[in-house]
Amino acid sequence: xxxxxxxxxxVYPQGVEMKNDGKLKTIDLFAGVGGIRLGFEKAKKFKTxxxxxxxxxxxxTYDRNFDxxxxxxxxxxxxxxxELPEFDLLLGGFPCQAFSxxxxxxxxxxxxxxxxxxxRIAEILGERKPKAFLLENVKNLxxxxxGKTFKIIEKxxxxxxxxxxxxxxxxxxxxxxxxxxxxxxxxxxRDKKQAENFKFPETIPLKKSFRELTxxxxxxxxxxxxxxxxxxxxxxxxSEETVYQWRRKYVRANKKGVVPxxxxxxxxxxxxxxxxxxxxxxRKLTPRECFLIQGFPDxxxxxxxxxxxxxxxxxxxxxxxxxxxxxxxMAKVL
Ligand SMILES: C[S@@+](CC[C@H](N)C(=O)[O-])C[C@H]1O[C@@H](n2cnc3c(N)ncnc32)[C@H](O)[C@@H]1O
Numbered sequence: 001x002x003x004x005x006x007x008x009x010x011v012y013p014q015g016v017e018m019k020n021d022g023k024l025k026t027i028d029l030f031a032g033v034g035g036i037r038l039g040f041e042k043a044k045k046f047k048t049x050x051x052x053x054x055x056x057x058x059x060x061t062y063d064r065n066f067d068x069x070x071x072x073x074x075x076x077x078x079x080x081x082x083e084l085p086e087f088d089l090l091l092g093g094f095p096c097q098a099f100s101x102x103x104x105x106x107x108x109x110x111x112x113x114x115x116x117x118x119x120r121i122a123e124i125l126g127e128r129k130p131k132a133f134l135l136e137n138v139k140n141l142x143x144x145x146x147g148k149t150f151k152i153i154e155k156x157x158x159x160x161x162x163x164x165x166x167x168x169x170x171x172x173x174x175x176x177x178x179x180x181x182x183x184x185x186x187x188x189x190r191d192k193k194q195a196e197n198f199k200f201p202e203t204i205p206l207k208k209s210f211r212e213l214t215x216x217x218x219x220x221x222x223x224x225x226x227x228x229x230x231x232x233x234x235x236x237x238x239s240e241e242t243v244y245q246w247r248r249k250y251v252r253a254n255k256k257g258v259v260p261x262x263x264x265x266x267x268x269x270x271x272x273x274x275x276x277x278x279x280x281x282x283r284k285l286t287p288r289e290c291f292l293i294q295g296f297p298d299x300x301x302x303x304x305x306x307x308x309x310x311x312x313x314x315x316x317x318x319x320x321x322x323x324x325x326x327x328x329x330m331a332k333v334l
Pocket of ligand 1: 093
């Protein structure tokens with residue numbers, strides 16, 4: 001097995017020689033549209049050598065934005081571990097449905113096997129023993145099943161020889177991004193000193209309002225003005241400084257200047273897409289605005305996918321500047 005790994009490490013699977021530029025090599029698992037990758041690459045010390053996600057619509061966005069490597073769309077369960085190129089860090093925002101309240105509290109027993117994907121990560125770490133990893137998930141992973149799920153995760157990682165630390169970070173308090181998005185970050189290092197020296201980023205002031213990330217005008221299809229819901233929501237949506245959501249029966253106003261957590265289910269028929277008001281009317285955020293509110297750069301390319309897919313991709317992703325801050329802290333100790 002080891003021989004095979006060495007063989008794969010010299011030449012990239014697609015036959016491309018990897019230059020030795022001193023950067024740490026990362027694999028981007030459950031890569032989605034590459035939010036974690038963008039954050040790590042901004043930290044300068046890392047380069048991606050393998051990317052995987054079995055969602056083919058993500059491939060459209062991912063491959064448009066990254067020349068190399070292109071997104072491998074096999075299920076990670078079908079990727080032989082010895083086929084992975086040599087790497088130093090495993091990165092993955094593994095699927096959260098199995099752990100989130102929205103996923104019906106099924107945890108490891110999720111019948112679509114999603115909870116078990118954590119164990120695939122564990123297998124890869126166990127066989128390849130990279131220097132470090134970063135895992136990202138929903139905040140309530142920690143409280144799931146009265147904390148038992150998280151204990152299993154921590155014990156598994158420790159038994160594999162990693163020293164771990166975890167923290168819940170919020171995009172609006174830790175990344176100057178006006179989105180109230182709390183996520184748990186778990187880092188692990190094989191070297192005890194590196195783990196001890198690692199610090200999660202501190203809070204920073206939120207200086208940006210959602211206004212700076214939303215356009216004055218948008219295509220007519222995003223406006224409610226001529227839609228049946230308009231009459232029900234128009235009186236409650238009265239401030240241009242607040243972001244609202246339609247919660248089946250009522251309008252919910254969010255904290256001033258801040259967007260509520262963007263979620264993957266924004267893609268399901270436009271439900272939950274945050275609503276704003278300006279001189280032209282009342283409208284949903286556009287997919288592009290959702291990407292900006294995850295801190296993706298303006299130049300990030302979005303293809304001609306249905307809006308529902310793009311909302312889903314944005315909600316499933318991460319806040320890029322927050323990942324960049326975590327990556328910089330990891331770079332300091334590695
Ligand atoms: C929470 S999202 C991660 C998004 C990513 N961090 C980003 O920046 O876009 C989880 C991803 O895991 C992928 N996924 C779920 N099961 C998978 C499997 N068996 N193999 C590969 N990818 C899988 C989903 O398609 C989804 O894109």
